[in-house]
Amino acid sequence: xxxxxxxxxxxxxxxxxxxxxxxxxxxxxxxxxxxxxxxxxxxxxxxxxxxxxxxxxxxxxxxxxxxxxxxxxxxxxxxxxxxxxxxxxxxxxxxxxxxxxxxxxxxxxxxxxxxxxxxxxxxxxxxxxxxxxxxxxxxxxxxxxxxxxxxxxxxxxxxxxxxxxxxxxxxx
Ligand SMILES: [Zn+2]
Numbered sequence: 001x002x003x004x005x006x007x008x009x010x011x012x013x014x015x016x017x018x019x020x021x022x023x024x025x026x027x028x029x030x031x032x033x034x035x036x037x038x039x040x041x042x043x044x045x046x047x048x049x050x051x052x053x054x055x056x057x058x059x060x061x062x063x064x065x066x067x068x069x070x071x072x073x074x075x076x077x078x079x080x081x082x083x084x085x086x087x088x089x090x091x092x093x094x095x096x097x098x099x100x101x102x103x104x105x106x107x108x109x110x111x112x113x114x115x116x117x118x119x120x121x122x123x124x125x126x127x128x129x130x131x132x133x134x135x136x137x138x139x140x141x142x143x144x145x146x147x148x149x150x151x152x153x154x155x156x157x158x159x160x161x162x163x164x165x166x167x168x169x170x171x172x
Contacts, residue, residue, distance in 0.1 A: 001033045003041050004052040008096045009162040015143040018048070018055045021076050024119030028058070032074045032117065035060045040070070044095045046133045048140035051096050059137035063129045075114040078138055081123070084109030090132045092146050100158055102146040106135045 007013055021028060031054065039047040039060055046061035057077045064071040088108035091101045109127045112134055116122050126134055136146070147155045 001030075001037045004034050004038050006038060006042065006047075006051055006095050007053055008098065009145075009147075010159055010166060011096075013053060013055070014050060014096055014140075014145060016050060016055045017143050018050050018057045018141040020057050021115070024076055024115055024117070028076070029117055031056075032058060032060055036062075036072050036074075039095070042095050044093075045129070046137045047095060048137045050140055050143075057141045059134075059141070061130075061133050061137060063133055074117050075112070075134075075137075076116070076119070078112050078114040078134070078141075080110055080135070080138060081113050082111040083107040084127075084131075088128070088132060090129070092132070092136055094136070094146050097145065097147065097158070097162070100147070102149055104132075104146060104149045106132055110134065112138075 031049065035047050035049065035052060035058070038052060039062070045063050046059060049056045049058040059075050059078060060072060062070050062072045084107050086108040087105045089103060089105045091103050093101050108131060110131050111123060111125050113121065113123050139145070147158050150158070
């Protein structure tokens with residue numbers, strides 16, 4: 001396993017729509033292992049492949065409470081097949097947008113269909129933090145970020161801040 005660098009705003013790669021995986025093989029399992037290691041080291045509760053520069057529909061996550069983990073979950077080609085009508089509010093962060101928190105209201109329950117690490121089709125009914133994280137990560141696969149839930153004014157402020165930071169880093 002190897003930790004991979006996490007891509008951050010304003011890198012345009014984060015806006016790419018990820019392509020479906022055709023075959024679950026050892027190369028893909030290696031990528032998922034790397035993604036888990038990267039996520040745990042960050043630390044974070046979820047990571048999409050696009051965040052390490054790979055535009056493929058793969059996400060890893062672990063929402064086990066501290067002291068109860070790890071409970072890693074790998075989802076290939078995840079697809080939301082049902083959303084509940086009740087909503088849940090959560091202050092979300094993103095490993096690609098450090099130090100920014102956005103309060104987002106999303107459906108509190110959902111059902112997701114995906115392929116597991118062995119390529120077996122599975123269905124998962126989720127609620128609470130897991131439902132939130134799943135929606136956040138699946139958004140990444142479609143190039144959607146938490147800042148898209150902000151007003152355009154606030155979004156521009158965040159993007160400007162990250163562009164400025166990127167310029168400063170390059171200058172060093
Ligand atoms: Zn994120």
